[in-house]
Amino acid sequence: MELQDQPTVSSLRKLLISAFIVFHFGSVVFWLIASGGGSPAPVVGLVAKYLHNTAQYQEWAMFAPNPLQINRYLGARVIFGRGNLKEYTFPRLSKMDIFEAWTQKRYRKYQQRMADLKNPAYAEDAARWIARQMNEPGNPPVRVTLFLYESPIPRHNRPELRDAGWVDYTALLRHQAVFVPTIAVDYLVQPEDLQ
């Protein structure tokens, strides 16, 4: 079928399609502006209803207003029934080669979001999952303490770095970084958690 042979579009169809385009893109733009605050709540509610129910909501907060200045990861201390203790760490991209990191990058996102949200319900789910991963026959985990480890990213324009000339950021961020732990959740494992 050549272009000139294609059926023409009726005016009503054009009108409906145009209305949808305007509504949809208007909603997205409004949503992005409103997410900064200051918009009338009922209108936000209507737009939010549409965008959530069609899964067309968007969030763009990576680069502004404040880019993340902390390196973070999640780890856990697991205590077993016999009293022994093991450490668990979620995959850390900085400890991997580029190909492994490429396949594991979703874990980084997960840890970042967990650190952002600091939600106990998510943290308990993570603790239960770790307990299942670490479970040993006849020696089940009884307690999982989930830690959030944080280390500030040195500003690139700090005087001591600027004056030093060449700065090895790989060493600075990967090997010399000092991570400080805080407890995300201290969870007592129940037998049904290991099912």
Next chain:
Amino acid sequence: MNRILASWDRFFFQPQTAKVLGVYRIAIGLLTLYSFLLFAKDTTTFFSDQGLVTVATLDKVVNRDWHSLLYWIRYPMGVRLVLAGLLVSGACFTVGFYTQVSSILLFLLVVSFHERNGLVLNSGDAVLRTMLFFSCSHPRERPSRWIAYGVGGSRWLAPQEARSWSCPGPSG
């Protein structure tokens, strides 16, 4: 004003070569397949109730409307099967097999995964979701047509796909 309306009409409704839309469809299809093949090894960790986030927790934490097939399918094997369905529908979409049906199915399955665990998503996933949403307006195609497309690779970019916004679908 008339010029604006005429430009609008030309942009959205004037027949265009289908090759661009075909390339676009193939690119989105490949991106979707790539994205979910990377998810494959961690599917049950990220998207099942045996994984990092349970539906019960989402019920408590998420205070907005969300829809996911994985709200009802929670066990690892079921989640793996849904992923397999997504990959099949993604492959169909990419090659243009039942494009309209496969595009809608693909969108619904992608949304199901994205809504099930937003903690592992990034902005690229939102872009993918948006592109698939608009791809749902692909015109219907008959299977016999797909066979014709399949015979010669270049015919995947067939003119019947022109004007996804406005085309009532191929009539002959």
